[in-house]
Amino acid sequence: MIDDLVERMRKGDRRAVARLITLVENDEKKAREIIKRIYPLTGNAYIVGITGPPGSGKSTLVDKLVKEARKEGLIVGVIAVDPTSPFTGGALLGDRIRMQDHATDPGVFIRSMATRGSLGGLAKATNDAIKILDAYGCDIIFVETVGVGQVEVDIVKTADTVVLVTVPGLGDDIQAIKAGLMEIADIFVLNKADREGADATYFELSLTLDLESEKWEKLGWRPPIVETVATLGKGIKELWEQIKRHREFLEKSGKLEEKKRLRVEEEIKTIVSDMIAKKVEVSIKAGNLEDILEKVMKKELDPYSAASLIMEKIIGGGKSV
Incomplete structure (x- = not known):
């Protein structure tokens, strides 16, 4: 479906453009696929x-x-x-x-x-x-x-x-x-x-x-x-x-190129932050981080140290969550 919409968009089909924008608004997985295709x-x-x-x-x-x-x-x-x-x-x-x-x-x-x-x-x-x-x-x-x-x-x-x-x-x-x-x-x-x-x-x-x-x-x-x-x-x-x-x-x-580079950098950082935040949310709901949360509640661990441990589990050398 996405390939068809992209092809129609390239031929000037305005309805295909509207449909693609609707998809990136409503479906994150399809948004990734669309951007990969048109980038x-x-x-x-x-x-x-x-x-x-x-x-x-x-x-x-x-x-x-x-x-x-x-x-x-x-x-x-x-x-x-x-x-x-x-x-x-x-x-x-x-x-x-x-x-x-x-x-x-x-x-x-x-x-x-x-x-x-x-x-x-x-x-x-x-x-x-x-x-x-x-x-x-x-x-x-x-x-x-x-x-x-x-x-x-x-x-x-x-x-x-x-x-x-x-x-x-x-x-x-x-x-x-x-x-x-x-x-x-x-x-x-x-x-x-x-x-x-x-x-x-x-x-x-x-x-x-x-x-x-x-x-x-x-x-x-x-x-x-x-x-x-x-x-x-x-x-x-x-x-x-x-x-x-x-x-x-x-x-x-030459500042236009600088702006574009900064825009790409900021966009990547935002996407990475969103991905990490979602992984943390899923892990908390699944109970995978319960031990860390419990230590914070008991004052055995401060929130900054807890965040560092979570980051290690997600993107560091520790076990994946």
């Missing part, structure tokens, strides 16, 4: 992460950016990570209503994914879905995070360019600073810039960037601040040009 086809798409607090207009911005990309003839993928429905377990908002203009465009593939309890603003299967869209032939993939504040930082491990969206009047002076998101942004967007307080927010963002001037000088890239009114299409072309400019900077400086 040689990946590595061509450029990934742009769009993050920021709820209500900042991320979906509208993505919608407008898709139009800019399509004007240049690019094949576009969109992964919109939404909250999980308590009833179906699926994406609460579904494929974004604001993006339905692209539904009949064969050059655009839009997919909503549920977080399913995953922190970091991204669904756990997002990386696999990105690989599928990459193998499908997308030139650029926009990944819109769920918008949950402090835990949005995982997008930096996924995207080549991270766009942080903020708006005036969120109640805090640069809410993004307090959320710790300032560190991850390559481009800042001050959306709804026609609102009262926009000038003050722009000034605060600029001031914050000025305080890190030495850092930007070493990096070779100072994040620009782009003012937009997404609903009216204002500032969208400038934002698109800044995304392309950042990509050019990464390619010329």
Whole structure:
């Protein structure tokens, strides 16, 4: 079945793409098989992460950016990570209503994914879905995070360019600073810039960037601040040009390859951690680690030493659990 779906995907079958993404979301064993099969086809798409607090207009911005990309003839993928429905377990908002203009465009593939309890603003299967869209032939993939504040930082491990969206009047002076998101942004967007307080927010963002001037000088890239009114299409072309400019900077400086290497490293570490965690969980349920747990309960062993013993059993020279 998977071979057939992959073959159909390579021929441009959008239904096969949708089915493959559903499989990587719902079936871990099949996800492994799918990624093993398509991995040689990946590595061509450029990934742009769009993050920021709820209500900042991320979906509208993505919608407008898709139009800019399509004007240049690019094949576009969109992964919109939404909250999980308590009833179906699926994406609460579904494929974004604001993006339905692209539904009949064969050059655009839009997919909503549920977080399913995953922190970091991204669904756990997002990386696999990105690989599928990459193998499908997308030139650029926009990944819109769920918008949950402090835990949005995982997008930096996924995207080549991270766009942080903020708006005036969120109640805090640069809410993004307090959320710790300032560190991850390559481009800042001050959306709804026609609102009262926009000038003050722009000034605060600029001031914050000025305080890190030495850092930007070493990096070779100072994040620009782009003012937009997404609903009216204002500032969208400038934002698109800044995304392309950042990509050019990464390619010329060699940092794009560094980012890809770091992404692979982080992904492997995450997979290994998940595999170990599952082995430990299975072993605890099976009672194989009961002696270690009992020693911790009796204060004969501390939790760090217990963890070391468990690691030895799982990946060390001890008996397999």
